[in-house]
Amino acid sequence: MGGGILEVKNVTKYFGGLKAIDGVSFEITEGEIYSIIGPNGSGKTTLFNLITGFLPLTEGEIFFKGKKISGLKPYQIARLGIGRTFQLTTLFMQHTVLENLIIGQRQTRELGIAASIFGYRERRQKEREAKQRAHEMAEFIGLGSFKNVPAALLPHGAQKQLSIGLALAGDPELVLLDEPLGGVDMDEIDAIIDLIKKIREKGKTICLIEHKMRVVMNVSDRILALSYGKKLIVDKPEAVASNGEVIASYLGDQYAAHS
């Protein structure tokens, strides 16, 4: 515990002439829940896409456990141990909860195509392991009773839970959650918050993008506030909530008055 698991150094990203991320640096400590907040368009999701290799950096470097990951392909970064969800709930919609979770397993990406066609023992062994772990993951994310339901037919909250399950399926050390509560009903929120806390209890590091401020203030160890691609502040929730710049650019006076 305590070491920096992810290091973002002077990262800048241009989309054409638009500077979406402007020289941002920060470090996520192992085992913490690190939240990123900021108004729409402030670069939160772009930051996720830069970390996971879905977008190339314009400038700067990113390190994961001391190894430089900027420049690697998304699947390589995922294999090193970074799981992620997408802002728009992204699942294999026509497949069941269990099938989704099997696809996410390490064994699934490891089995070679030649071994699939000609192999016997390895093929069976890996399939059994993947299934076993998928069952466990379904229970862990609270979808034990929906295992054979196609993802498309799940309620929205359960879909979010499944997308988190997919991010966890490969057993990553760092999990990036992009608005896990976006569009989720009030009565479904608690299940997801509990899930996030459970993930941390398993020793995983979590980086969270979320707009629901009460949740962010409640679960986060530290918060990074972004505005127009620039870092405003990184601090403990109370300090961020009372920071003048954050209130002005994002939270608004009303939030400050309430808390």
Added chain:
Amino acid sequence: MDEGGKVMGKKKKAIILCILIVIILSIPQIVKDEYYLHIFVMSGIWIISALSLNLILGYAGQLNLAQGTFFGIGAYATGLLMQKMGLSFWVALPLGCLLTAVIGFITGLPTLRTRGHYFPIATMCLGIAIYYVIARWDDVTGGARGLFGLPRPDPINLPVLGALSFESTQNCYYLVFFFVCLTILIIYRLISSLSGKRLIAIRGNEDLAQALGINTMRDKVICFTISTLLAGLAGGIFASYMGSLMAENAHFVTSFEILLNVMIGGVGTLIGPIIGAIFLPILSEELHFLGGWRLVVYGIILILTIRFLPFGIVGGVRILLGERFKKEG
């Protein structure tokens, strides 16, 4: 109880499969009409082609519009190896398949990097370009005149039955049946494994697949290479069975016919392309009196299928049986 039900289902399936195989094997003993046997042999060749396209289209979700071209490459490669190099069919066929797969691999590397509509467009252009190479390269392929006098497979010596010659349509039927089974086996093994799940993941959402650590480019290229290899296999058998080849065999229309078999039978299912490849040649024979207008009928059937039965005949039967109908995302 669930497990028990599964075992029962497996037994039932195995029995049905055995009965089917017996029926298929006994057809040449019952049907003595050369003409019908010929149609069955052609169906077998189209089944291999359709299954090969279905692997890359139905499972990995990449619409390859050059499958007929790879069929043609396999056909010409096998034919030329037999005719110009004097090789036996049994040597020429694997080499022909290998050559097709190598071309598939090399062309797959750049084209599979594209996403969305660009892959079909890229493969269509590739298909047309290769067609013109075959049609104009007079010294090697015979150009517009085509290739003639290709030999049938050399007889093979069986331990008990003696020499098996492939001069008769009947024996060619068994030969094609063997290769159809081999193709089904390879594809079934692949798609029923965890690797098959990866392909389905790529079709479902390539970004998500990558976020899960799946090397999507590698899987697509391997899948494409296997798919072209099998198309080459169908082409090689076709060359030896027909004894002659025309540049038209590698034309875009061939790609379209293979695609039609897959779409009408049921894309993304194992049985669909088989049904489509049996159904369409028969329909084609029945519609012979229409001449070129046949293609118009095909077009209408394809549009109606896509509109009302996106999973073809198999999808339609599933609806009738009330099975869970997997609708595309």
